[in-house]
Every structure is written in C-alpha cells, then in structure tokens.
Amino acid sequence: MQTVFMVGDEPVDGYKLEEKLGGYAFYPLWRVRAPDGTGKLWKEIDLVVGNAAVETRTLGLLVQLRHPNLNTLTNFWQLDDGNTLVIETDIPLMTLRERLEQSQSNPLTVQEIQQHIAEAAEGLDFLNSPCHEFQGQKVARPSSGLEALA
Secondary structure, eight states: OOOOOOTTOOSBTTBEEEEEEEEETTEEEEEEEOTTSOEEEEEEEETTSTTTHHHHHTHHHHTTOOOTTSOOEEEEEEOTTSSEEEEEEEOOSSOHHHHHHHTTTSOOOHHHHHHHHHHHHHHHHHHHSSOEEETTEEEOOOOOSGGGGO
16 A cells, blocks of 8 residues: 655655645645755655556656656655655646636737647657667657656
C-alpha cells in the first residue's frame, strides 16, 4: 500500500510538501519546497496500482530531455516504502488551466491561443522525433505516461 502524505511532510530529506494540487487518485500532484528554497512540482505515483511500472522504464532518458516548451523532469526517487515513486519538475510559471481560469477577467486573444497551440505542437514534435539517445539507439518519445507533465 502506498504511503499517504500530508502537507508539511518531508518524504525526501529537505523537501517539504506545501500544497496538494489535485491530480488523479493514483497520481497526486504536490507543490514542494526544495532544500534550496525553490518551488518544485511533484507527481506521486503508486507503483502497486495498474500500469505504474511503465512510469519507471525510461526515467533515465526523460530526465535528460530539454525543450523550452516542455516542463523538464529534474529528479525522481523511489521511496523507502517501495511502492511510491516521486518525479519532480520545475513549477511552470502558469499552467494553461490557470490561464483559462484568468480568462474570465482577462480574455484570451486569438494570437495567444495560436501561440499556446504552436508551443504545444513544438514540444510534441520534439518528443516524437527519433532524436533521443536511449540504450544506444535514437528513439522517439518513450511511452511512459509522463507526457502529462509536458
């Protein structure tokens, strides 16, 4: 069974859980304060449920991928309980969901929508192009389920 975390917990030394941001039943998202004081986004993954093992296969590759239109995976840990994987990214300045919530008082322009679509397409093209070195081969985006962090 996966460990249940609460605000204020430090599942990894020096990383303090500040706010649960939602996510899914087996993939909660957390805002975390790192040891250096920066904010991070954590995805907590229950390795016992469903296809969670797929999440772990290509983490070594995913942590190397860099693109301006992707939220970079910066670190990952399998916790002591053996059933929980935590993956870390930088916190985006603003998610598209947050921008849509703002649109009530500050409507999206056609140009802004086009820009968001173009940036998302560039990130997806990068992930799906066979240019990533993995186990001695050039591959496209690994099928990992982590694209939700993009």
